[in-house]
Amino acid sequence: MKRSVRLIAVMGGLALTLSGCAAAGALFSSNGASAVAGNGGLIVDAVDAITGPSDSYCRKGPAESSGEAVTSEPGAGATGQIPVYKIEAGDCVAGDTEIKSYEYNEIKAKNEALAFQQLHAVAVAQAAEPTYCRTATSHTAYRSSAKTCLAGEETITEEEYFAAKEEAKAAATKLP
DSSP states (O other): OHHHHHHHHHHHHHHHHHHOGGGHHHHHSHHHHHHHHHTHHHHHHHHHHHHOSOOEEEESSOOOTTOSOOOSSTTOOTTSOOOEEEETTSOOOTTSEEEOHHHHHHHHHHHHHHHHHHHHHHHHHHHHSOEEEEOSSSOOEEEESSSSOOTTOEEEOHHHHHHHHHHHHHHHHTOO
């Protein structure tokens, strides 16, 4: 329904542009209006032939009972992101809510910012993790302050590091 009204409006504007202002009165007269209404299907077909079907902006899941488009947290996934998508030539999937393009862009921007924050937090946590190394000759385990092992040394896990430290501690108690 919305699409038909939009297409009729576009075709009306196109008709005004092509025919000029002098013919505008005839278009809006009772005879002109009935001609446009009677040929509404033809106009929609003509616009579809020229422009093709319009884009749809959609939000996954049912609409809220308030009737307003949902742009806040309800329906957000485990990551906190709100699932939205765009269909370039058609309508939303049954059960999903059609939203305005500016709402789609706003939600998409918020989702991208949230994804960046989450990735940044993971990167910071990984950068803060220590690097453990084992020397090539004496096989001594140590924690590198440079975040990398020296050439020829092996990078080991935290568990391997603590196991090597326990072995070294046990070996030190057995000395004569």
